[in-house]
Amino acid sequence: MTRKVEEGLLDEVFHALANTTRRALLRRLAEGPARVTELAEPHGMSVNAISKHLFVLERAGLLRRSRKGHIQSCLLEAAPMATADEWIAGYRHFWNGKFDRLADFMERPKVRKE
């Protein structure tokens, strides 16, 4: 149903998160809204490069830009992360000690027993 859409969103969100600079931008935005030049400063990059990163975040729905004159205020929109979070949640039992289903696999005939 919404599978197609969700998959697309997951692609965008995970891709947006798959970059150190973009994660740093999000961390900064978590402390409050900021302008583009302001966001660019800490990174040794051109404002232009940051603007592109912001576009990626925006495409994933993680960023909202509100223009006030020529000043651009960017603010965090964390909602799409919930989708990513839910996806990962489906695998949480694999690493948090409760290996219920994994234990089930262990009983299966192995391809290799080594």
Add this chain to the structure above:
Amino acid sequence: MTRKVEEGLLDEVFHALANTTRRALLRRLAEGPARVTELAEPHGMSVNAISKHLFVLERAGLLRRSRKGHIQSCLLEAAPMATADEWIAGYRHFWNGKFDRLADFMERPKVRKE
């Protein structure tokens, strides 16, 4: 500290997850180990393409291959997802209704109050 390493891992893990085919592979592997050709079947792709995807997953530490003769058994290694999960957890309060820290931000002197 381990920041650099973690960032690199997060890059790899999020990137690995940022693809519908790869997520489908993980979902399949969550049901138990599988061979490469077996994994390739559902997707209308060459075994070669799947092999590449598996390499990406492997690079992120999400997959372990155990070779038994020429038969390759791939199995899920979910641990690195925990790192991704922890990262996202830092933003969970933004969407789950408890805006504790966000409320804190609200009190800060804003750059622009608009």
Add this chain to the structure above:
DNA sequence: GGTGTCGTCAACCATTTGGTTGAGGGATTG
């Protein structure tokens, strides 16, 4: 030993990514 199956390696290709520089548009301010 020959044949077939499984999987990777290597080359190739189109597209995307992540960065640069330079030009320019739109507000604000002098």
Add this chain to the structure above:
DNA sequence: CAATCCCTCAACCAAATGGTTGACGACACC
């Protein structure tokens, strides 16, 4: 009006992605 600041658009570039095909190596089986 002119100058300046903020940001985007456009072109360009190197490298990575996501796919293909073809050849090959290693086992398994007859």
